[in-house]
Amino acid sequence: MASEKTKKIWMTIGIGLGIIFITAFLTSQIIFPLIFRTPKNVEVPNVVGLSLPMAKLRLTQLGLHIVVRDSVWSETGQPNTILDQDPQPGKKIKPESTVYVKVNRGPMKVGVPYLVGLNYSDAYYTLKSAGLEAVIADSLYSDNYPRNTIVRSSPPQGTKVEKGAKVRLYISKGPKPFIEETVIWDSLLM
Structure with a gap:
């Protein structure tokens, strides 16, 4: 008799859980979408x-x-x-x-921009905006370019290089100073 009663209890629990799951499913899939108007795909x-x-x-x-x-x-x-x-x-x-x-x-490669004649800060930002890095290689005397302007670059303008590559800049020191020989001799004799 106790096992009959236990079976009825378990069957009632199973039916109750089944009803709860079916109700939850219908509510979430049919009733809520109708009430709250969930958007379509x-x-x-x-x-x-x-x-x-x-x-x-x-x-x-x-x-x-x-x-x-x-x-x-x-x-x-x-x-x-x-x-x-x-x-x-x-x-x-x-x-x-x-x-x-x-x-x-x-593109992975970019062309080295034209830098000759630019002052160093303009050349630096031009290279940076092209994705390249500026490195001062040397400074040279130049009668054609004022002090702190770019005389040449290596690699030269138009050369395709990978982004992030270093471009060596050669900067003008301005014209070579003129020293008279007589001044040197006079200073040595004193």
């Missing part, structure tokens, strides 16, 4: 070829997030543009989902 737009800020704007307007998964050197296309995306355009995803993108870092 969003179609992923094509952001390949767009700049990173434009892609971010387009995706956030649709309620999606963007994460840069990778950035690669590329000789084609504009720097800071989207090369690939996941999920692909046209796929339906839930709002607040994430779209992963691959961004173009630009």
Whole structure:
């Protein structure tokens, strides 16, 4: 008799739990969406070829997030543009989902800019903005270039080098000082 009673208790508990699970499922999948109007899935737009800020704007307007998964050197296309995306355009995803993108870092090699005649600070910032590093190699006397201007660079203008490469700068000391020989002889005789 005790086992009959135990079976009834367990059966009642099982049926009760089943009813609770079915009610929870129906509530979460049918009733709540009807009451709270959960948004429908969003179609992923094509952001390949767009700049990173434009892609971010387009995706956030649709309620999606963007994460840069990778950035690669590329000789084609504009720097800071989207090369690939996941999920692909046209796929339906839930709002607040994430779209992963691959961004173009630009070309790995850049041309050494024209530096001759620039003062050192202008040459330094020109190289820095090109992704290159300035190194003073030597200073030379020059009748053609004023003091603290670039006489030449190595590698020369237009040479393709990897980003981050060092460009050696040769800076003018100005014209070579003129010393009269008589002044030297006079000073030696005294």
